Amino acid sequence: MVSRGGARGLLGAYELGRTLGEGNFGKVKQARHRGSGAQFAVKILDRARVESQRVDDQIRREIATLKLLAHPNVVRLHEIAASKTKIYMVLELVNGGELFDRIASKGKLPEQEARRLFQQLIDGVSYCHEKGVYHRDLKPENVLVDRKGNIKISDFGLSALPQHLGNDGLLHTTCGSPNYIAPEVLQNRGYDGSLSDIWSCGVILYIMLVGYLPFDDRNIVVLYQKIFKGDTQIPEWLSPGVQNLLRRILEPNPMKRITMAEIKAHEWFLEDYVPALPYDNDDEDSELYIAHHFKEKISEAPEDKTTHQINAFQLIGMASSLDLSGFFEEEDVSLRKIRFTSTHPPEDLFDKIENSASEMGFHVHRGHSKLKLTRNCNGSVNQKNPVSFLVWTEVFELSPSLYVVELTKSHGDPALYRQLCERICSDLGVLKMDQIFGTRPIADDLASLDKRSATPLVAL
Known part of the structure; x- marks a missing residue:
């Protein structure tokens, strides 16, 4: 500029x-x-x-x-x-850096400091819930700290609004970061956005106090099994009050998990608590607020003189899915690998994926533990031409009725890969692809699965 x-x-x-x-x-x-x-x-x-x-x-x-x-x-x-x-x-x-950096530099935070930050986190998250906004990707990297040491929640790319609720009043998009995701989000049965955010807040509190993750494993299957069971150790050297609060937040059964109102009434939380109040113009009509700020036209640099203004509401319009964080990453991993959960039996998953791929002109090779999908995109039947598109498909068991499907593009056209994934997901009746690619589905930000300890399901 x-x-x-x-x-x-x-x-x-x-x-x-x-x-x-x-x-x-x-x-x-x-x-x-x-x-x-x-x-x-x-x-x-x-x-x-x-x-x-x-x-x-x-x-x-x-x-x-x-x-x-x-x-x-x-x-x-x-x-x-x-x-x-x-x-x-x-x-x-916000120029004080991420909460993640503050924890990393100190190893862990004193309980008094962790409580103050947690109070601010809960104030911000509960306010969002009152507005019908569920963050769904709360983690220390998405919580900023200003120079005064106050929390600022950011990166609402995975957030859900009231119009995203299903007919049952629940959310159904499986998204978030693996170590912070609530167990009910993984089960594809719908979940309460408030309770899943509370779980993530509990993970953040644990990290602030202890200095490491409550649920962690290199193997994604083992990680999710730990999350399902609530399998973590709460150190006895923490004060009894915060031990009690952590146990009630990291309760794997959402029906038994502590609510936002109960957190705010908890004895440990209330110590030195000063509630943060919303800004004065919080009740302004949002469209009037945005329209007011569009009174001034934008002045571009000389090399962009021909800029044509568009109506702000053309940009806002209909909301579907968003992840702004991906705009500033070195690489969008969702363009080469996606994972999603399914309750279909393994045999059905492999059969449906094979049928979908075959109908799109892909050659399907069944191996011991995966499907290999290939296609010559040059349109030639000459066997000397190298295969120009290759996707591997694997299925991993989380529980007797829940599975993770992983599609990995080894090489080939990203647009064709997207079409293939869209077709597979449509035939399996899972998420729309704009939701999957836009919401960084479970475990997309893991570097890889530990194939030595994870047991894939046999495709033959």
Whole structure:
């Protein structure tokens, strides 16, 4: 956004400064409001890249979520705008780093400090729940800390709004980060977004106090089995009050798990508790709030003079699924590997996947523990031509009635891989692919499965 003359770029009332971060879909810049001098962070996303990766629906969900929220413990969206080439999000600048970094630097936090941060975390999360927003990916990396040591919840890319509830009033998208995911989320039977967020808050509290994860294993199957059982040790050197709270939060049966109201009434939680109040304009109509901020037009740098403004509500519109965090990662792993859970018997899973792939023109080879899907994308039947597309499929058992299906692209066209996954998921009756790719399904951010200890199901 730097002009050809060397001056800093302008974005309406903002002067853009140094780049804070950069990734595949755009960059984050520090910005100063020219009127007040206040500092902000501006996410500048490249529309062409966003649309080519089919994540524009994800942007809508992030904005639709953030525009509802105005709380001291939640990162705030101040303004949004879009041009023909860019999407801009003016966000609160939080420059104290991630909670993860604070824990990593100290090993663990004193109980008094952990309690204060946990109180702020619960204040922010419970406020979101009151607004009908369920985060679904709470972890120390998604909790920022400002220079004053106050928590700011961020990265609402996996969040759910009231319109995402099923007819049973429950959520059904399996998503989140493996070590923080609640057991009921893995079971494909629907779950209460509030109770699953509470579980994740409990994992964060455990890490702050103890310095390591309550549920961890290199093998994804073993990890999920530990989560299902609530298999963790709560150190006896912790105070009795927090031991009690942790046990009640990390209760694998959601019907027996402590509620948000009960957490706020817990004796340990109430010590030195000062509730955080929402901002004054919290009750403003959100659309009027956004419209107010679109009074100023955006001034692009000279090289982008032809920018054409679009209506903000074209951008917000319908919310479906979103993960902004992926815009700033080195690589979007969901483009080469996905995992999802299924209750179909293993034999049915292999048969259905083979039928789906065969009908799309893939050659299916059944091995001892996996399916190999190949296709010559050059359209030639010459056997001397190398196979130009290869996907491996494996199924792992979590419990007698729950399985993990893993699709891994070894090489080939990402668009064709996506079509294959869409077809398989459609035939299996699981999530829509925009949800799977947009929500980073369970365990996508694990580097790999430990094949030595995990027992895949035999495909033959």
